[in-house]
Amino acid sequence: MALNPLFFRKTIIAGTGLFLCIFLVVHLSANCILLLPEETARGLYNSYSTTLRESPLIKIVAYLLYASILLHVFYALLITLRNRKAKPQKYVMNHSKENSTWTSQNMGLIGTMILLFIVVHLANFWARIKLGMGEAVRLDAVGNVDVYEVTSSLFHNIYYVIFYTVLAIPLALHLHHGFKSAFKTLGFYHKNGLRIVAKVALIYAIIMGVGFGIIPLIVYLK
Amino acid sequence: MKVTFKIWRQEGPNDKGAIRAYEVDGLTEDMSFLEALDHLNELLVLKDEKVIAFEYDCREGICGQCGVFINGRAHGPHDHMTTCQLHMRSFKEGDTIVVEPWRAASFPVIKDLIVDRSAFDRIIEQGAFISAKTGTAPEANAIPIPKAVSDRAMDAAACIGCGACVATCKNSSAALFTSAKINHLNGLPQGRAEEHKRVAEMTYQMEIEGFGSCTFTGACEVECPEGISIINIAEMNARVTKAKVLG
Numbered sequence: 096m097a098l099n100p101l102f103f104r105k106t107i108i109a110g111t112g113l114f115l116c117i118f119l120v121v122h123l124s125a126n127c128i129l130l131l132p133e134e135t136a137r138g139l140y141n142s143y144s145t146t147l148r149e150s151p152l153i154k155i156v157a158y159l160l161y162a163s164i165l166l167h168v169f170y171a172l173l174i175t176l177r178n179r180k181a182k183p184q185k186y187v188m189n190h191s192k193e194n195s196t197w198t199s200q201n202m203g204l205i206g207t208m209i210l211l212f213i214v215v216h217l218a219n220f221w222a223r224i225k226l227g228m229g230e231a232v233r234l235d236a237v238g239n240v241d242v243y244e245v246t247s248s249l250f251h252n253i254y255y256v257i258f259y260t261v262l263a264i265p266l267a268l269h270l271h272h273g274f275k276s277a278f279k280t281l282g283f284y285h286k287n288g289l290r291i292v293a294k295v296a297l298i299y300a301i302i303m304g305v306g307f308g309i310i311p312l313i314v315y316l317k
Numbered sequence: 318m319k320v321t322f323k324i325w326r327q328e329g330p331n332d333k334g335a336i337r338a339y340e341v342d343g344l345t346e347d348m349s350f351l352e353a354l355d356h357l358n359e360l361l362v363l364k365d366e367k368v369i370a371f372e373y374d375c376r377e378g379i380c381g382q383c384g385v386f387i388n389g390r391a392h393g394p395h396d397h398m399t400t401c402q403l404h405m406r407s408f409k410e411g412d413t414i415v416v417e418p419w420r421a422a423s424f425p426v427i428k429d430l431i432v433d434r435s436a437f438d439r440i441i442e443q444g445a446f447i448s449a450k451t452g453t454a455p456e457a458n459a460i461p462i463p464k465a466v467s468d469r470a471m472d473a474a475a476c477i478g479c480g481a482c483v484a485t486c487k488n489s490s491a492a493l494f495t496s497a498k499i500n501h502l503n504g505l506p507q508g509r510a511e512e513h514k515r516v517a518e519m520t521y522q523m524e525i526e527g528f529g530s531c532t533f534t535g536a537c538e539v540e541c542p543e544g545i546s547i548i549n550i551a552e553m554n555a556r557v558t559k560a561k562v563l564g
Contacts, residue, residue: 177529177530178489178530181529182420182421279533282554
């Protein structure tokens with residue numbers, strides 16, 4: 096039977112998106128360690144990151160994560176290009192805000208902002224700690240790589256604090272629309288269930304946006 | 318009542334087209350929007366100018382012929398309404414009203430405000446029917462259908478194929494239309510015999526016609542004159558997966 100060759104591109108975007116949503120929960124939970132008093136935070140944060148780096152299971156998850164981000168971006172780009180082709184001529188006047196949210200109309204733009212954030216974020220941490228680029232990272236008192244120092248020094252630079260905090264806004268917007276739409280793309284069509292999904296998406300997006308946005312500020316002010 | 322219409326004029330499919338302004342006097346609030354266009358066309362005839370081509374049929378809000386983009390909204394400023402049900406009382410004296418044809422690569426402009434929506438017909442041809450013998454209608458109680466099931470099928474069947482969903486969608490996605498046609502039949506016992514084939518072939522046709530993907534902005538269900546819910550699209554997505562696994 097001729098089945099739609101393009102239909103499953105959206106499934107891939109939804110699936111990888113939801114996987115990334117789960118990842119963010121774990122990431123934010125770990126970030127909360129940064130809110131503890133300095134010495135406790137340093138010990139816990141460094142031992143946590145060392146455990147992650149040495150775990151073979153996390154290694155698999157990390158590759159899944161890289162693959163998810165790449166697939167999510169790649170298919171989103173493919174679909175966006177095709178969608179643009181489907182509407183080659185724009186309206187002279189279009190009041191799309193009267194029938195849909197700005198976020199839902201601009202997921203590509205918001206996603207690009209998040210991608211920019213990810214690139215900077217990876218350069219700040221991943222490149223320095225895992226690839227050993229830039230200034231060498233010292234060990235802490237118990238011999239773990241001092242990831243806490245990397246984080247804390249970064250968040251004492253006001254420009255980075257502003258960058259991290261401001262870009263939590265597009266993250267929250269993207270998650271709000273993406274989370275609830277992913278369920279529909281994957282074929283969840285229970286009416287009341289979708290209402291609950293929409294509420295969960297809102298709460299989830301607020302927690303993620305506020306959480307990721309406020310932690311750099313708190314570290315800066317600590 | 319006096320308004321300024323800014324209307325898309327395009328001689329033919331290969332013509333470039335442009336917006337032209339027309340000041341129109343002598344309208345009343347009770348006129349329907351299409352009657353106002355008729356009035357403008359009569360004035361154009363008297364001036365020996367070419368009339369504005371626009372589509373209509375029933376003027377009762379049920380045929381789906383009369384779709385145009387009015388002041389930045391499909392079928393005008395109201396939710397869930399066809400163009401023919403829009404009246405001039407929705408506008409103010411001296412207003413400028415911008416009128417454009419549906420914009421989508423799959424709906425090429427034929428002339429002025431008329432677009433070619435035969436892409437919809439080709440989606441229908443792929444399976445929005447049941448392969449039953451024609452003849453006398455069977456006894457109504459021969460196949461018992463629960464009320465909830467028939468209600469959902471009827472809600473989907475309400476689609477009049479006007480194309481507002483495609484017109485308003487930033488991706489020109491035909492997902493709402495196609496899902497309504499699929500769910501109308503696949504929910505009923507008469508349609509179930511061919512459900513997987515129907516889903517596969519109709520969604521396939523939808524893609525090759527060049528409609529974009531659904532990204533759930535939700536604009537379509539607001540502009541849909543019949544208020545068809547985008548939950549239909551989610552249901553279609555589930556049916557595509559089911560057809561892939563079981564079909």
